[in-house]
Amino acid sequence: MKYEAAKLKDISKALGLSISTISRALNDSYEISEKTKKKVREYAREINYRPNPVAVSLRDKRSRSIGVIIAEIANSFFSQMINGVDSVAHNRGYNVIITQTHESYHRELSNLNFLASSSVDGCLISVSTETENFDHIIHLHEKGLPFVCFDRIVEGIKTHKVSFDNFRGAYEATNELLKNRYKRIAMLGNASHLSITQERLEGYKNALEDAGILFDQSMVRYCLHGGMIYDEVKKAVDELMHLRKKPDALFTASDKLTTNIIRYCNNRKIRIPEKLGLIGFSNLDIADLLTPSISVIRQPAFEMGRSAAELLIKLIESKHPPVDFENKVFPPEMLIRQSSGL
Amino acid sequence: MKYEAAKLKDISKALGLSISTISRALNDSYEISEKTKKKVREYAREINYRPNPVAVSLRDKRSRSIGVIIAEIANSFFSQMINGVDSVAHNRGYNVIITQTHESYHRELSNLNFLASSSVDGCLISVSTETENFDHIIHLHEKGLPFVCFDRIVEGIKTHKVSFDNFRGAYEATNELLKNRYKRIAMLGNASHLSITQERLEGYKNALEDAGILFDQSMVRYCLHGGMIYDEVKKAVDELMHLRKKPDALFTASDKLTTNIIRYCNNRKIRIPEKLGLIGFSNLDIADLLTPSISVIRQPAFEMGRSAAELLIKLIESKHPPVDFENKVFPPEMLIRQSSGL
DNA sequence: TTGTATGCGTTATCAA
DNA sequence: TTGATAACGCATACAA
Numbered sequence: 001m002k003y004e005a006a007k008l009k010d011i012s013k014a015l016g017l018s019i020s021t022i023s024r025a026l027n028d029s030y031e032i033s034e035k036t037k038k039k040v041r042e043y044a045r046e047i048n049y050r051p052n053p054v055a056v057s058l059r060d061k062r063s064r065s066i067g068v069i070i071a072e073i074a075n076s077f078f079s080q081m082i083n084g085v086d087s088v089a090h091n092r093g094y095n096v097i098i099t100q101t102h103e104s105y106h107r108e109l110s111n112l113n114f115l116a117s118s119s120v121d122g123c124l125i126s127v128s129t130e131t132e133n134f135d136h137i138i139h140l141h142e143k144g145l146p147f148v149c150f151d152r153i154v155e156g157i158k159t160h161k162v163s164f165d166n167f168r169g170a171y172e173a174t175n176e177l178l179k180n181r182y183k184r185i186a187m188l189g190n191a192s193h194l195s196i197t198q199e200r201l202e203g204y205k206n207a208l209e210d211a212g213i214l215f216d217q218s219m220v221r222y223c224l225h226g227g228m229i230y231d232e233v234k235k236a237v238d239e240l241m242h243l244r245k246k247p248d249a250l251f252t253a254s255d256k257l258t259t260n261i262i263r264y265c266n267n268r269k270i271r272i273p274e275k276l277g278l279i280g281f282s283n284l285d286i287a288d289l290l291t292p293s294i295s296v297i298r299q300p301a302f303e304m305g306r307s308a309a310e311l312l313i314k315l316i317e318s319k320h321p322p323v324d325f326e327n328k329v330f331p332p333e334m335l336i337r338q339s340s341g342l
Numbered sequence: 343m344k345y346e347a348a349k350l351k352d353i354s355k356a357l358g359l360s361i362s363t364i365s366r367a368l369n370d371s372y373e374i375s376e377k378t379k380k381k382v383r384e385y386a387r388e389i390n391y392r393p394n395p396v397a398v399s400l401r402d403k404r405s406r407s408i409g410v411i412i413a414e415i416a417n418s419f420f421s422q423m424i425n426g427v428d429s430v431a432h433n434r435g436y437n438v439i440i441t442q443t444h445e446s447y448h449r450e451l452s453n454l455n456f457l458a459s460s461s462v463d464g465c466l467i468s469v470s471t472e473t474e475n476f477d478h479i480i481h482l483h484e485k486g487l488p489f490v491c492f493d494r495i496v497e498g499i500k501t502h503k504v505s506f507d508n509f510r511g512a513y514e515a516t517n518e519l520l521k522n523r524y525k526r527i528a529m530l531g532n533a534s535h536l537s538i539t540q541e542r543l544e545g546y547k548n549a550l551e552d553a554g555i556l557f558d559q560s561m562v563r564y565c566l567h568g569g570m571i572y573d574e575v576k577k578a579v580d581e582l583m584h585l586r587k588k589p590d591a592l593f594t595a596s597d598k599l600t601t602n603i604i605r606y607c608n609n610r611k612i613r614i615p616e617k618l619g620l621i622g623f624s625n626l627d628i629a630d631l632l633t634p635s636i637s638v639i640r641q642p643a644f645e646m647g648r649s650a651a652e653l654l655i656k657l658i659e660s661k662h663p664p665v666d667f668e669n670k671v672f673p674p675e676m677l678i679r680q681s682s683g684l
Numbered sequence: 685t686t687g688t689a690t691g692c693g694t695t696a697t698c699a700a
Numbered sequence: 701t702t703g704a705t706a707a708c709g710c711a712t713a714c715a716a
Contacts, residue, residue: 002403002486003458003482003485003486003487003488004403004485004486005458005459005461007693007694008693008694009693017702017703018702018703018704019693019694019695019703019704020694020695020696020702020703020704020705021701021702021703023693023694023695023696024695024696024702027695031701031702032701032702033701033702036701036702050455050459051459051693051694051695052400052459052461052692052693052694053459053460053461054396054399054400054405054461054692054693054694055400055692055693055694055695055708056693056694056695057396057708058394058396058397058400058692058693058694058707058708058709058710059693059694059695059696059707059708060694060695060708061344061346061708063396073415073421073424073425073428074418074421074422074425076416079415079416079421080416082415083415083416083442086415086441086442090441090456095439095456095460096439096440097437097438097439098438098440099428099432100425100428113392114432114437116345116347117347117392117393117394117395118395118437119347119394119395119396140345143345143346144344144345144346145345146345259628259631262628262631263628263630263631266630266631284628286601286604286605286626286628286632288605288608289601289604289605289608289632290628290631290632290633291632291633349709349710350709350710350711351709359686359687360686360687360688361687361709361710361711362686362687362688362689362710362711362712363685363686363687365710365711365712366686366711366712369711373685373686374685374686375685375686378685378686393709393710393711394708394709394710396708396709397692397708397709397710397711398709398710398711399692400691400692400693400694400708400709400710401691401692401709401710401711401712402692402710402711403692
């Protein structure tokens with residue numbers, strides 16, 4: 001026995017009225033008498049009738065669902081951001097389909113095709129670290145599929161963007177370390193071609209510059225997988241630690257980098273903040289429980305998700321293509337704790 | 343300009359063949375000549391044709407999507423479990439729609455209605471802590487909507503279940519504390535009516551009993567929101583700590599309870615494990631980075647998700663209702679670290 | 685080997 | 701005020 005939801009035909013048969021009358025009655029059409037409406041509505045409630053969304057989608061050529069492409073659900077930033085998306089989408093009657101790239105370009109491509117062919121009405125996307133070519137996105141966008149980029153921004157696409165003030169976050173983080181008299185501050189970044197990595201690098205550079213410290217390329221290392229793979233992080237830090245002029249502090253430019261650095265220091269018995277000052281991007285809600293407690297740059301992930309979803313739905317529901325595009329930039333929340341200073 | 347995917351009619355017009363010929367050619371029907379097939383396939387690839395899944399759903403009365411109802415995405419156990427679901431679902435060509443209850447019965451109800459009316463082919467559900475009455479689930483199940491229960495099991499529903507050996511996890515956890523000579527072990531549990539809470543309570547009780555320790559009801563406290571709300575946890579532990587015979591160790595029976603207890607002890611400057619031994623359920627992948635490192639009972643969330651998704655898809659795709667139902671019980675993984683012993 | 689007609693559930697247009 | 705019909709895109713039974 002397969003699940004069969006109630007349909008118009010059922011009501012039609014039961015009440016001896018035509019299907020179109022039922023449809024109009026339920027849609028509160030002015031052409032239908034109050035008496036009929038009442039009768040229809042009552043019976044509909046009784047058998048728990050709901051319009052079949054698949055049929056409505058086919059007819060309306062819209063599915064009332066939006067696709068989300070992110071790197072990883074099991075990441076505090078993304079899961080909080082999804083909560084934000086979820087909260088507005090469900091309020092507005094949209095379905096959310098979440099897909100993960102696990103930072104793979106290949107998976108991003110197939111997820112995007114999957115979503116496009118699933119007739120989502122629009123897409124929220126934060127590109128994978130591996131993605132260097134955005135043609136697949138731009139192509140679909142030009143064909144009329146609404147997109148909103150968030151977090152990791154796609155260059156060359158004319159649409160709304162929800163981003164984070166990476167420059168300021170990195171600047172203030174680096175500055176915090178400088179204030180606490182660290183002298184040789186290294187940076188560990190995500191894949192270097194990502195917009196967010198470049199912006200964070202600039203913030204880091206500028207803070208050093210403003211403090212009169214010469215920027216040293218060898219103090220910067222990148223992890224293509226954004227810190228997901230411990231060995232990659234280990235290799236990068238090992239290199240830094242074997243420099244003739246070792247760093248005395250570290251600025252980590254992603255969530256997973258931050259936690260994996262802590263793991264590294266634990267393994268190597270490197271004392272934070274005495275031997276190595278640390279401040280990094282993180283949305284983990286237990287960063288305060290680590291010893292030492294970790295100073296972090298927190299991104300307002302929930303609000304970013306809300307905002308991105310709102311913009312996307314606005315895009316989807318607008319009759320005409322918008323003339324100009326918003327670029328919402330969210331400010332960092334600095335949570336200064338023990339790891340960044342003595 | 344709205345996004346319009348290629349359809350059969352486009353190919354039909356371009357090649358001067360009927361729609362049904364195109365359809366059959368693409369479905370590799372024996373009735374179509376190789377020459378035609380080739381021509382059709384080539385053109386289809388060229389314009390990147392993909393069958394419109396909405397039309398297919400309407401016709402086939404199946405949407406190739408499954409619904410997932412969980413408490414919270416931003417929870418390590420659930421996000422890992424979703425990864426498991428995701429990995430099999432996408433392999434089998436199923437769409438995953440995730441909804442969160444935030445532990446509210448009301449939201450569970452509306453999510454379930456939403457999913458059912460969205461024509462999902464089946465549902466994976468872990469009920470909210472608030473849910474004490476399962477009629478909404480049983481009702482839909484009886485009407486033929488396939489369900490698989492996981493983690494928090496629904497009683498009175500005849501279907502596959504994917505669960506965790508809560509008894510053993512709790513038993514071994516309590517036992518670990520006993521081995522380390524803690525004498526007064528308290529338990530902090532999730533909502534008391536949940537199956538998992540009862541099972542964990544039994545494991546805890548039995549371990550005490552086997553050690554010849556009298557079970558004391560006042561040493562057990564429940565948090566209706568599963569530890570989500572700090573103040574609720576605080577209140578519960580405060581009560582325990584003001585008992586005449588205070589506990590010297592604590593077994594926490596959920597992820598969020600474990601982290602919030604650590605927060606409590608930090609705030610109150612209660613030293614773990616000296617003043618209070620601690621072991622708890624947790625799937626956080628940085629439990630080893632806390633100081634002291636936290637001993638945990640880990641649930642194989644990813645595998646549970648995989649398993650649940652496989653069972654659900656099997657249910658969906660089987661012609662006949664299964665004669666008997668599987669009850670997959672996953673064993674605990676005990677990660678003994680510093681918090682549970684001196 | 686290919687084309688025509690039908691139905692999936694809904695709503696809008698036209699007719700009565 | 702209500703009913704019949706067409707259309708959304710696809711797959712299939714039936715015709716040719």
